[in-house]
Amino acid sequence: MSAPAVISLRGVEKSFGDLRVLRGVDLDVPRGTIFALLGSNGAGKTTLVRILSTLLRADAGAAAVAGREVASDPAGVREEISLTGQFAAVDEVLTGRENLALVARLRHLRNPGAVADALLGRFSLTDAGARAAGTYSGGMRRRLDIAMSLVGDPRVIFLDEPTTGLDPEARREVWDTVRSLADGGTTVLLTTQYLDEAERLADRIAILHEGRILVEGTLDELKALLPPARVEYVEKQPSLEDVFLALTGPSTTSGSGS
Template structure:
């Protein structure tokens, strides 16, 4: 059994009459990526600020690496790293100087070697001696994260780390996050890019109006939302009619020559469906499985919509989309 890197119970925080956090509970397993999702104002940054000792909760408990965030702030700060929504680099220093400054502040041994390794890891060697003010947004983000890693934190808090980055820079950051997890680092990620959470997170919690409204793996959350179905395409109207009689719960589209059949998307259900068609001498030219994505989950759970939309892609025979 892996131990918990973060354990939160009954956490509350209010500003006046406004409850920002209304008694939330969750745990984060060591060496995993935990993503906290929620609309603006849901309490994500407040949660991060409490866990990183920047803010005191009104009630409840929170432990980071076994340390109480309220009474053991020094111990908590010694094992964490924090990258906020905006790159916290000094524009008047070069990339190398920014890293060296952090190494000196943290009294890192062999600081020069550590700085060189981080510049190499984040592909910043060529720009190492240029002022950070000349860096692109993606380079500034990489430098900011490199500075956070100077002390080799056990637990890394990433608060919307890829905001404003282009797709290529975002995927570069994803690769770095995956490498850190392989090395044993625990990642606490808040993001508004749902694809990012889907790609990176082992477990996701959805925060809405100060309360956790759902938590689980990405796949588990998707299964909570109705709308999973199998799409079958046939070659002619005669086959479509015959299949529609066999699959009474299906919805037909004569123009596209397709049937939409409600399903849980599991392999056993697919085998049963295709066997039924085969027993009646029917063969679909194409089939694909469509499931709600995290956008649907997010919208449904945060009550911005009551309808889950399914993801539709052009697929080849036998392809399953998720």
């Protein structure tokens, strides 16, 4: 890999009682990339993210983020990262701008209002910034949640199944947002069950199954593990998502709709 690893794991294990969730995970995530971690429910994706974000201690092995050891320097790791969970963690009573300014104050940044305004503009939420977050659509709420994660310019962001429960249009909004993060130099570790999401976004992909990494590489490298495709003529019928998006068209109210 040409880019140095900003996230590194060696032999990471974690058990809950008799249940072995992680069974020796080795992984390197290159700087400035989107790295997708795929796995079914119970594969250990969220447990791995919780360890990397210092919310949970590993039973064995070593993990480092941005050159800082997770076990011995958790405070240093937290200075470098941000975590967005499966459900948006916005305060629905506060406005979008107030949510962002609150996080800026908690991070002890100067001029929280200016920080909030800059992020509202970056995520196309300026027109909705004065409205209560509870009036936002699912896609807007998730974009605000990701914007809150970027307060303080973290070098690494963990996105734990960020499109769970979103409609197709909102998912695409989030995809565009995630892609822009990596384009701006942020390293993104994305956990997802949606294979199309990984295909659309990821620079590299790892498959976690029963606590172990089965395979890791680019999409083309993973596809090369199977026999070459056989070319046949198949009449493709439109999917329900194709129909939905064709009928609804691009959203013209993503910045101000509810």
